[in-house]
Amino acid sequence: MIVPETLIRAAAPEDDDVLAELDRVTWSPLHAVLPAPVPPYGPFFDERHLPEDYLVAERAGVVVGYVRAAPPTPLAAMAHVRQIQGLVVAGSARGQGVARALLRAAMDRARADGAVRMTLRVLGHNAPARALYASEGFAVEGVLPGELFVGGAYVDDVLMGRSLTGS
Template sequence: MIVPETLIRTAAQEDEEALAALDRAAWSTLHAVLPAPTPPYEPFFDDRHLPEDYLLAVREGVIVGYIRVAPPTPLAATAHVRQIQGLAVAESARGCGVARTLLRAAMDRARADGAVRITLRVLGHNAPARALYASEGFAVEGVLPGELFLAGAYVDDILMGRSLTVR
């Protein structure tokens, strides 16, 4: 089987509908901390979720994934850090390296923006995501045991991070 080339690009306002549909389709208890989306749907982009914060994976003209990377806070003291604040891949593109490609592109973009560190939060039961992040050099830097109550169970919030100065 030939896997189509994956193009990585920054999101634009006109991608909103496609990204919202992908986000709804990718919703899962494995990674979601919010309830499943139901109509009427909130806009995908807003004052806190800007198109320029998203990198998109596009195959044959179709958006098959996104990663959101932004400063963790508006403070000058954290200007050297970027935080992954969302990652989704269409079911049809899973297992083909799209998430890894997005993750590497996000780290490259963060470096280009002058960041020296990148962090993220992942649910304790999301073993596939944790394995991906670990394979790309992220280390567990903290665990908030039982921080979230989801679907009737307490779930750990895992804090992971890595340096961007060492590849």
């Protein structure tokens, strides 16, 4: 099978509908802490989720994923940190390096913005995501046991992070 090249670009307001649909069709208790979306659907972008916080992956002009990386808080003392606050890949593009490309692009963008640290939170039972993050240099920095109730079970909230400087 020939896999088209993945283009990573900044999100634009015009991506709202396609990203909202991607979010809906990829929803899973493996990674989501919010309930499954139900109609009527709201916009993808809002005052807390701005297009400039997102990078989009395209293949042959079709959006196949996105990553959101933003400051974890508005505190000036944390201006050097970016946090992955969402990483989604369409089922048709999974296992083809799209998530890795998005993650690397988010780290590159964070470095370019002056960030020196990247963090994220991942559900303890999401082994594929945890393996991806570990392979990209993220280390477990804390675990909040049973912090979340997802899919009828208590799930650990795993805190991971890495430096964006040096190796």
